[in-house]
Amino acid sequence: MPAEAVAAGCADIARQLVEMRYGDGLEVAMGGGRANFMPIDTPDVEYGDAAKKQGRRKDGKDLTKAWLDRYGEKGAYVWNKEQFAAIDPAKTDHLLGLFEPSHMQYEHDRPKDKAGEPSLAEMAEKSIDILSRNPEGYVLLVEGGRIDHASHESNAYRTLSDAAAMNEAVKAVLRKVNLDETLIVVTGDHSHTLTMAGYAKRGNPILGISVGVDDEPIYGTDGKTYTTIGFANGPGGYKQPKERPMLTTEETTKPDFVQHSLVPLSSETHGGEDLGIYAIGPWAHLFQGTVEENYTFHVMNFASKIGERLKAKSQQ
Template identity: 85%
Template sequence: MRMQRKHAAHALTALAWMTAGVAGAFAEDARLIQGDDPYYKQADAALGAILRQQKNTNRAKNVILFVGDGMGFSTVTATRIFEGQQRGVDGESNVLAWEAFPYLAASKTYSADAQITDSAPSAVAMTAGVKTINDVMGLDHTARLDSCEDQKTKHVTTLWEMAETIGMATGAITTARVTHATPGATYSHIANRDWEADANMPAEALSAGCTDIARQLVEMKYGDGLEVALGGGRAYFLPETAQDPEYPGNEKKKPKRKDGKDLTKTWLDRYGEKGAYVWNKEQFAAIDSAKIDHLLGLFEPSHMQYEHDRAGDGAGEPSLAEMSEKAIDILSRNPEGYVLLIEGGRIDHASHESNAYRTLSDGVAMNEAVKAVLGKVNLEETLIVVTGDHSHTLTISGYAKRGNPILGVSVGVDDEPIYGKDGKTYTTIGFANGPGGAEKPTERPMLTSEETMKPDFVQPSLVPLGSETHGGEDLGIYAIGPWAHLFQGTVEENYTFHVMNYASKIGDRLAAKK
């Protein structure tokens, strides 16, 4: 037995030397054959960069969570190509700002009661660290939809509320309504995500003392409330007897509140000369970030304009990047640090409309916001996380040639359009379901890139629906800054909260305060 072990050891040693010799020879050949190949050199440089990475274990003074609503991997890929092609560079090899972050994990997004989540429980997972049921915010998984009783008794505490309690600054920015699911999950506790104003609530819930999301924002009980809240949703803050300042006389854009409250005035009364409310770009630009501590900006009665349409807005709207920069200017004055949510909220809405042009344009706007933030923060003390809340059914398929317009019809490497079995062209981007579905397969149209690349084009869908649905596959969590290396592998969506809390030590500081 001893001799057998000895021979086995010798054999393993010999095999190791032989393997090393073969590997060395192969490596030498590789250098001779493809060492100058640009793809080879690019991958080798990427390996070198990863080998040089140093883990940042500083406490995260600041935490910034970017959420691209509905931004799954396919949407990221399409945005990358679109952004590059818009700039006239190679879209396929392009790199979005967050794709250059050193750490990446995959997020499992199912909710407590659904295989495919909606934005409310996804946001709760990231802001409070638990999974909950579809359509509720700030409540645990035992809560019942529409239950005022559970709204009062089944609260979970968000990282934003924890941060406020220990004296940090907080903010929530979105291109959707500030009362919408993702921003709302930073500060509200609600038994139905649609209860954005009292007008949306059943009489029994109101009589039982439950309050709507907009009121919960301006009356936030933790600390002194959010320092910055920017987005759309003006109609949910103003009394129905008022006229919208941007659209007077427009019945479709009338304010909604039935309780007579003007919550913009509530905000101003609460914060006095240190508070400000703005509803257009000129007012926003005039804000002195060195003097204002609490800023509420509501730039539309409902959601803000899509990025493609923003320039045509009569009153003017700031971009997501501009809102992000203003927020950081205000929040960073707090020596205790800050926690900030930045949501590209309308990426999701365009996908629901199967309108890939606006999906990708808003994805590019979020890329600009990430770049703007990177230019303002110190990554030695700021953790930045970029992710989505769920995916969509957007697909990238076919055998299009390199450089083919991502919104165009599929054209092969022979520069000829590629046809389906029905003899008709098809687009590279499609949706599994949505408004672009033909009710009869024989009605599928012959498409040209000229029409498919127009901003209003509705992408073809397999299943005809009035609104395209969410997708249920995993999506990416991209991270940089203190403790970003904790994002690795495939994780539950609520893991994001736990890394942000650990990196910032907010929970520990809260416990010490008690």
């Protein structure tokens, strides 16, 4: 953290997750970022000293131990798929899962992880199994954060495969909850510059080059093929006088293909259009028309009556 933040007594996010004083703390926190919970230069439990994947904490704290010390037999810390699968939600009140030193694997790459990582859907299901034991209800945030990262890399393959993983997580949640008493809200915090264009025929591979109804490739004015999906800017841009290459669907559907961009940048940027807010369950009808992003919180707060509950408890 910045020196002024430390001097002001601020706690970093990892400490906030472990030391939270509201109620008896967080029930569930899972994802990546393991290095931020471990003392500096501590070899990572999964990778050892490889690729400089050591702890990053300068205060000497092992926050995974702090989590276990705080919750005792009611708490658990896991860092791989086998440990995650062994967790009994009926006996675990507080679960911390840290499956990578930094970001978790993209969905496409997750099966190749030697230690194993649970999917977003699996983490959502396990979270609900733990949280739903509370008769007063719960709030669960599930983020498909690597959709954003793949977009910044102009890699549509991983952008879409991680979006599909998020879709599977939503479906898993729908199977687990009672929609008579559970509000589900799905939205994003911003868009990207991903575009879809080209008059490709129906059924043409979304990652392929644009092919017309005559089954012939569609060409740009430079005589080159182009993909249906592109990005307005990003690492796929071409600097003059370098020319765009001729593309084939075999090439563009590979996982590592970087979509072409209009403006060359080291990292693709966010976009500016409005996002959809999709909701189902009690008070979902309050999402109508165009609203400010912070409105989402106010609907959730109203539907859950959290504010009323906190006020009532403070008056007891």
